[in-house]
Amino acid sequence: GDSVTQMEGPVTLSEEAFLTINCTYTATGYPSLFWYVQYPGEGLQLLLKATKADDKGSNKGFEATYRKETTSFHLEKGSVQVSDSAVYFCALGKEGATNKLIFGTGTLLAVQP
Amino acid sequence: DVKVTQSSRYLVKRTGEKVFLECVQDMDHENMFWYRQDPGLGLRLIYFSYDVKMKEKGDIPEGYSVSREKKERFSLILESASTNQTSMYLCASSLWGANEKLFFGSGTQLSVL
Numbered sequence: 001g002d003s004v005t006q007m008e009g010p011v012t013l014s015e016e017a018f019l020t021i022n023c024t025y026t027a028t029g030y031p032s033l034f035w036y037v038q039y040p041g042e043g044l045q046l047l048l049k050a051t052k053a054d055d056k057g058s059n060k061g062f063e064a065t066y067r068k069e070t071t072s073f074h075l076e077k078g079s080v081q082v083s084d085s086a087v088y089f090c091a092l093g094k095e096g097a098t099n100k101l102i103f104g105t106g107t108l109l110a111v112q113p
Numbered sequence: 114d115v116k117v118t119q120s121s122r123y124l125v126k127r128t129g130e131k132v133f134l135e136c137v138q139d140m141d142h143e144n145m146f147w148y149r150q151d152p153g154l155g156l157r158l159i160y161f162s163y164d165v166k167m168k169e170k171g172d173i174p175e176g177y178s179v180s181r182e183k184k185e186r187f188s189l190i191l192e193s194a195s196t197n198q199t200s201m202y203l204c205a206s207s208l209w210g211a212n213e214k215l216f217f218g219s220g221t222q223l224s225v226l
Binding site for chain 2: 032034036041042043044045046049051089093098099100101103104105106
């Protein structure tokens, strides 16, 4: 069945370091791909999305490119801040208007000053 | 801003009790979801509803039921709580339409003793 695999955390970085969180997926057809972020004590919120191959989603300095050839959607940011500390979830969606998503296990990012 | 409100942040119940988790959204969204979040497992879909009185099982519906009598309210019911249902429960809603973002509540941490 369809699935999402993320790199295990925690990922610990110093402020201004480069961030990559790996995400790969298994799915038939043409899924849409998402990154959601969960700040401490809060629910998840959409960070960015890409709906077709070679699309790049971006928001708040984060980017991810939908690579169909490698079935990947890696999250990157050039210079992280302490306020980026959170849990990041990669997700795929296949069922159109229902918006049901399959989530990865989440990656905890801790940014130290 | 869309608001998804879950009735309790923390809940402690005893084994065998009937438990109700309530979720209300204020943006007239058609879709509503219940997920549970467990360390190392990410988010798993329990139930989904796309309209009043309409529901679909998700990936892990066993031991749960749901009710959607009004569009804005989606309730998760644990008929007879068990210790393996100790978890963080997240409610979400979205518009009907492909690739619409999900709006999440802050979650209910349920402990079953």
